[in-house]
Amino acid sequence: MTENSDSCKYVIRQISVFSENKPGRLSAIAKGLEEADVNIYAFSIAESKGFGVVRLIVDKSTAALKKLADIGFMVSYTDVIGIKMEDRPGGLYETASILGDAGINIEYAYAYSGRNGAVLIIRVDDVTSAVKKLLAAGKELIKAEECL
Amino acid sequence: MFWNKEMETLKGDALESLQLKRLKWTIRQAENIPFYKKMLNESGVDADGIRKISDIQKLPFTRKTDLRTGYPFGFFAVPKKQVVRIHTTSGTTGKPTVVGYTRKDLDNWSELIARNMTMTGLTDEDTFQNAVNYGLFTGGLGFHYGAEKIGMTVVPSGTGNTKRQIEMINDFGVTALHATPSYAMHLAEVAESMGTDLPTLKTGLFGAEPWSDNMRKALEERLGVRAFDSYGMSEMYGPGAAFECEERNGLHFWHDSYIVEIIDPKTGEVLEPGNKGELVVTPIVKEAMPLLRYRTGDITMILEDECPCGRGAKIARLTGRSDDMLVIRGINVFPSQIEDVLKSIPEVGDQFMVYVDRVNHLDEMKIEVEIKKEFFSGELRDLERIQRKIQEQLKAILQVRTEIALVEPESLPRFEGKAKRVVDKRGDKF
Numbered sequence: 001m002t003e004n005s006d007s008c009k010y011v012i013r014q015i016s017v018f019s020e021n022k023p024g025r026l027s028a029i030a031k032g033l034e035e036a037d038v039n040i041y042a043f044s045i046a047e048s049k050g051f052g053v054v055r056l057i058v059d060k061s062t063a064a065l066k067k068l069a070d071i072g073f074m075v076s077y078t079d080v081i082g083i084k085m086e087d088r089p090g091g092l093y094e095t096a097s098i099l100g101d102a103g104i105n106i107e108y109a110y111a112y113s114g115r116n117g118a119v120l121i122i123r124v125d126d127v128t129s130a131v132k133k134l135l136a137a138g139k140e141l142i143k144a145e146e147c148l
Numbered sequence: 149m150f151w152n153k154e155m156e157t158l159k160g161d162a163l164e165s166l167q168l169k170r171l172k173w174t175i176r177q178a179e180n181i182p183f184y185k186k187m188l189n190e191s192g193v194d195a196d197g198i199r200k201i202s203d204i205q206k207l208p209f210t211r212k213t214d215l216r217t218g219y220p221f222g223f224f225a226v227p228k229k230q231v232v233r234i235h236t237t238s239g240t241t242g243k244p245t246v247v248g249y250t251r252k253d254l255d256n257w258s259e260l261i262a263r264n265m266t267m268t269g270l271t272d273e274d275t276f277q278n279a280v281n282y283g284l285f286t287g288g289l290g291f292h293y294g295a296e297k298i299g300m301t302v303v304p305s306g307t308g309n310t311k312r313q314i315e316m317i318n319d320f321g322v323t324a325l326h327a328t329p330s331y332a333m334h335l336a337e338v339a340e341s342m343g344t345d346l347p348t349l350k351t352g353l354f355g356a357e358p359w360s361d362n363m364r365k366a367l368e369e370r371l372g373v374r375a376f377d378s379y380g381m382s383e384m385y386g387p388g389a390a391f392e393c394e395e396r397n398g399l400h401f402w403h404d405s406y407i408v409e410i411i412d413p414k415t416g417e418v419l420e421p422g423n424k425g426e427l428v429v430t431p432i433v434k435e436a437m438p439l440l441r442y443r444t445g446d447i448t449m450i451l452e453d454e455c456p457c458g459r460g461a462k463i464a465r466l467t468g469r470s471d472d473m474l475v476i477r478g479i480n481v482f483p484s485q486i487e488d489v490l491k492s493i494p495e496v497g498d499q500f501m502v503y504v505d506r507v508n509h510l511d512e513m514k515i516e517v518e519i520k521k522e523f524f525s526g527e528l529r530d531l532e533r534i535q536r537k538i539q540e541q542l543k544a545i546l547q548v549r550t551e552i553a554l555v556e557p558e559s560l561p562r563f564e565g566k567a568k569r570v571v572d573k574r575g576d577k578f
Contacts, residue, residue, distance in 0.1 A: 016526030018519070020556050046528045049535065050553045053528045074519065074557050076526035 010131045010141040011079045013061045017054040018074040036067035042112035080123045082142030087118040102133045151266040155404045157458045170432035177438045180225040209441045220246045236284045237382035238480040241488045247382045248436040256433050257385040261294020264391035268376045272299030279327040282306050286386025291326050310338045324351040328478035329359035333509035336370035356478035363578040398451045398462030405433045413470035421450040426470040445471045476511045476548045495523040495534045499560040505573040514551040
């Protein structure tokens with residue numbers, strides 16, 4: 001029970017946006033979010049043949065999703081985990097090895113350096129056990145509501 | 149040079165009476181097909197009601213969409229036991245058009261190919277490389293058997309592996325090549341990059357897709373050949389129903405085997421020679437799959453001038469289509485086929501656009517589709533999976549590789565009235 005509520009608490013809603021690979025698309029997304037008074041903490045772009053998915057971590061995910069959908073984007077939530085990292089050599093290794101040893105596959109990841117230190121955002125195949133393993137190994141995870 | 153001078157130069161009353169006899173035979177043969185039996189009953193025409201060639205106008209037209217209703221063997225006029233070969237060609241929807249041949253049909257067809265190749269000056273002294281697709285496409289086996297009938301040395305190279313093709317031309321002393329014009333251009337370019345001017349090659353037979361006079365000039369210069377245009381379609385056996393002679397000023401139809409009409413595609417009215425319209429063909433020697441007044445969709449005209457070579461009436465080189473059929477790398481593609489495939493894939497939205505262009509002498513087709521919002525999981529790999537699925541299903545039906553572009557929802561044009569979903573940017577580009 002605790003495990004489940006824990007994993008809930010630590011699952012962040014990333015906003016995934018489908019975008020064609022052409023000039024002006026990122027700017028359209030950013031403009032929409034500005035208009036909705038949404039702050040972006042982190043983002044990355046994954047690109048494929050002619051299109052991509054823009055991934056965003058924001059302060060107000062519900063408002064952000066609604067705004068982007070309203071201006072015509074195809075959007076959805078994706079569950080990710082945010083891990084606080086030591087901003088020093090070996091910081092990433094510590095985190096990655098916990099998941100690797102547990103046999104949990106990282107599908108993609110990106111990092112940002114926030115006001116309160118470096119954060120690694122990861123998308124894994126098994127969110128619940130990833131959260132459990134990371135907490136057990138003493139890692140500090142970003143809580144869904146705070147996300148800072 | 150003639151392969152069968154008597155038939156190739158048959159004219160006037162002698163030709164008319166042969167055509168009449170064969171047309172009556174064809175109508176009787178067609179009565180074995182339920183579709184035609186019904187059609188003939190309804191129109192009140194039978195073989196006995198045909199007294200002169202122009203009586204053919206009493207018969208209704210057959211359209212490509214009619215053939216769909218008979219898939220697969222509904223248009224065979226003989227028991228399947230007598231059908232010795234099957235080819236297929238693009239249908240207007242997901243199912244291909246199936247054509248069948250009796251042993252006699254294959255003989256007739258290779259006779260016509262032998263006439264065509266002899267007409268261009270080829271003999272049993274020549275070595276012939278058949279660089280088109282073998283298999284269900286009629287161009288491969290059709291030319292193959294015609295060339296063997298003449299006694300030429302045949303290299304059944306098929307398509308692809310262009311460097312090897314060029315080595316074979318040089319190593320085997322190939323004198324004649326059959327290819328789509330666009331593949332021939334590609335071959336010329338690769339030959340140039342390999343530093344060979346293909347010294348043995350002298351004759352190029354090109355067909356399966358429309359090509360301009362500028363392209364003829366370029367092919368002749370770069371390959372060092374005399375280029376001849378070939379016309380046909382699977383429904384009339386395959387390529388070789390009409391072909392250019394040494395004059396290379398129009399294509400001779402084989403009038404002992406086909407009755408040719410030109411109609412106004414809108415009204416169906418038969419047009420006089422010299423007027424452009426849709427080509428309507430009634431094959432009159434086909435056993436397995438007779439067709440009556442088949443609308444080809446190809447735009448051409450019957451040329452009025454007599455040809456110095458002594459053969460019968462010619463048609464002009466093809467200039468376009470009365471429908472929206474596309475020819476992509478020699479393969480016929482109907483936008484309705486594309487629509488059919490896309491509609492069968494739940495993730496794909498209702499709108500699509502097709503862009504055709506020519507890149508490095510080869511046709512490229514790009515199709516833009518929208519993904520329905522409810523299928524967007526947020527994962528890139530799911531989108532890639534959908535993209536691949538669309539590409540594979542189109543390939544299976546069209547036999548042509550396409551590039552699939554996933555575009556944002558509601559970004560494709562919405563049409564009121566008649567949709568213009570195809571943009572062909574090839575023009576005169578080669």
